[in-house]
Amino acid sequence: xxxxxxxxxxxxxxxxxxxxxxxxxxxxxxxxxxxxxxxxxxxxxxxxxxxxxxxxxxxxxxxxxxxxxxxxxxxxxxxxxxxxxxxxxxxxxxxxxxxxxxxxxxxxxxxxxxxxxxxxxxxxxxxxxxxxxxxxxxxxxxxxxxxxxxxxxxxxxxxxxxxxxx
Amino acid sequence: xxxxxxxxxxxxxxxxxxxxxxxxxxxxxxxxxxxxxxxxxxxxxxxxxxxxxxxxxxxxxxxxxxxxxxxxxxxxxxxxxxxxxxxxxxxxxxxxxxxxxxxxxxxxxxxxxxxxxxxxxxxxxxxxxxxxxxxxxxxxxxxxxxxxxxxxxxxxxxxxxxxxxx
Amino acid sequence: xxxxxxxxxxxxxxxxxxxxxxxxxxxxxxxxxxxxxxxxxxxxxxxxxxxxxxxxxxxxxxxxxxxxxxxxxxxxxxxxxxxxxxxxxxxxxxxxxxxxxxxxxxxxxxxxxxxxxxxxxxxxxxxxxxxxxxxxxxxxxxxxxxxxxxxxxxxxxxxxxxxxxx
Numbered sequence: 001x002x003x004x005x006x007x008x009x010x011x012x013x014x015x016x017x018x019x020x021x022x023x024x025x026x027x028x029x030x031x032x033x034x035x036x037x038x039x040x041x042x043x044x045x046x047x048x049x050x051x052x053x054x055x056x057x058x059x060x061x062x063x064x065x066x067x068x069x070x071x072x073x074x075x076x077x078x079x080x081x082x083x084x085x086x087x088x089x090x091x092x093x094x095x096x097x098x099x100x101x102x103x104x105x106x107x108x109x110x111x112x113x114x115x116x117x118x119x120x121x122x123x124x125x126x127x128x129x130x131x132x133x134x135x136x137x138x139x140x141x142x143x144x145x146x147x148x149x150x151x152x153x154x155x156x157x158x159x160x161x162x163x164x165x166x
Numbered sequence: 167x168x169x170x171x172x173x174x175x176x177x178x179x180x181x182x183x184x185x186x187x188x189x190x191x192x193x194x195x196x197x198x199x200x201x202x203x204x205x206x207x208x209x210x211x212x213x214x215x216x217x218x219x220x221x222x223x224x225x226x227x228x229x230x231x232x233x234x235x236x237x238x239x240x241x242x243x244x245x246x247x248x249x250x251x252x253x254x255x256x257x258x259x260x261x262x263x264x265x266x267x268x269x270x271x272x273x274x275x276x277x278x279x280x281x282x283x284x285x286x287x288x289x290x291x292x293x294x295x296x297x298x299x300x301x302x303x304x305x306x307x308x309x310x311x312x313x314x315x316x317x318x319x320x321x322x323x324x325x326x327x328x329x330x331x332x
Numbered sequence: 333x334x335x336x337x338x339x340x341x342x343x344x345x346x347x348x349x350x351x352x353x354x355x356x357x358x359x360x361x362x363x364x365x366x367x368x369x370x371x372x373x374x375x376x377x378x379x380x381x382x383x384x385x386x387x388x389x390x391x392x393x394x395x396x397x398x399x400x401x402x403x404x405x406x407x408x409x410x411x412x413x414x415x416x417x418x419x420x421x422x423x424x425x426x427x428x429x430x431x432x433x434x435x436x437x438x439x440x441x442x443x444x445x446x447x448x449x450x451x452x453x454x455x456x457x458x459x460x461x462x463x464x465x466x467x468x469x470x471x472x473x474x475x476x477x478x479x480x481x482x483x484x485x486x487x488x489x490x491x492x493x494x495x496x497x498x
Contacts, residue, residue: 045474068283127292234423
């Protein structure tokens with residue numbers, strides 16, 4: 001049995017939710033692992049990010065966002081509106097802000113990412129995908145996207161790949 | 167260690183989202199694999215489908231849909247309305263339609279499944295379930311459903327089961 | 333290869349959806365298993381419960397619910413309103429109630445948890461998390477919560493941990 005861990009960094013500069021296509025990195029992890037049959041878990045340890053599988057939609061907005069992914073954001077906007085100021089949601093409360101400012105040296109405004117936390121919880125933190133004959137089973141059109149829902153500030157993010165198999 | 171892959175085909179003729187109970191197929195995969203302790207990942211490579219676990223709700227609509235599953239669809243309808251014509255969502259855009267028609271030989275109308283793509287992304291593409299003492303841990307009432315959200319046309323679909331354990 | 337199963341019980345007395353922080357139990361399962369590299373699947377076999385990863389939000393409501401988790405409930409309320417009486421959703425229908433009363437000895441009112449079933453299906457039944465160097469990869473702030481969406485009655489619940497690795 002092989003357990004293989006791989007990680008890549010992505011950068012989210014847009015100040016809006018961003019989708020990073022990590023399909024090639026996932027395929028590279030499978031090739032490096034030597035696993036022919038097993039699973040790959042694509043995972044975010046960041047609590048404002050998610051992993052989804054979606055079709056590539058070809059058309060893009062001026063800012064580069066694929067149409068289908070922007071449609072997904074627009075649907076989420078109706079359920080979990082973008083956080084624009086404190087008091088819109090319960091979070092962040094006073095204890096959280098004191099912790100962020102005093103213990104972590106963060107600006108209070110960076111905590112106005114409540115929408116990103118909730119969206120990440122709803123959409124889920126990972127996808128587990130079969131590896132069959134040395135390839136990720138994504139069908140004809142599937143792409144793996146790491147979603148950074150936090151548009152408050154530019155961030156560097158880590159995407160984890162954990163592979164099990166033989 | 168054993169890695170075991172199993173797949174079954176289901177057919178979605180209804181022209182509305184359909185739920186396929188694949189619990190028996192999952193149990194058969196566990197029996198065939200010989201795995202006593204491990205996990206089974208039930209997975210859709212189709213980007214308009216999902217896998218969920220839900221209670222069997224006994225009552226059904228005239229078209230066969232279980233009440234609880236129709237309730238789930240009704241809730242999703244409020245967030246991700248059924249796509250009825252182009253321009254309702256950004257997707258499908260002109261590049262996507264050109265690709266579908268010219269490269270894949272598809273009808274443009276088949277791409278009006280934007281709702282299904284978004285629902286599939288929100289609900290998730292798989293469930294990973296513990297195998298304990300040779301049985302899937304579904305509790306008293308759990309059933310595994312493969313959800314085909316694409317009601318645009320009748321489709322044949324593949325459900326993947328990837329098992330790891332010993 | 334090691335497969336290790338662990339389970340803990342939690343109690344939900346609140347008559348509203350409850351979030352149980354099971355991070356310590358998950359870490360204990362990893363320590364007991366001896367696994368250094370692998371995955372842990374945190375799973376609910378209950379069809380009205382989910383597993384999520386979320387940041388600890390420090391501030392709490394009078395009833396103990398963390399602010400960020402209550403925000404998530406408030407968002408879900410708009411999509412899947414709390415079930416207050418029969419007829420609000422299709423489920424539970426007459427066949428289901430007859431089964432619950434006659435076969436299981438349950439009160440009809442206990443089946444008014446349709447919202448919990450749907451929320452559980454949308455949010456998902458499990459999270460699979462990498463184990464790296466003997467530790468769960470949760471990042472700086474991640475906590476694992478078992479979510480009991482069923483507020484109809486006080487319940488005892490089982491949380492499953494299934495670990496694979498070496």
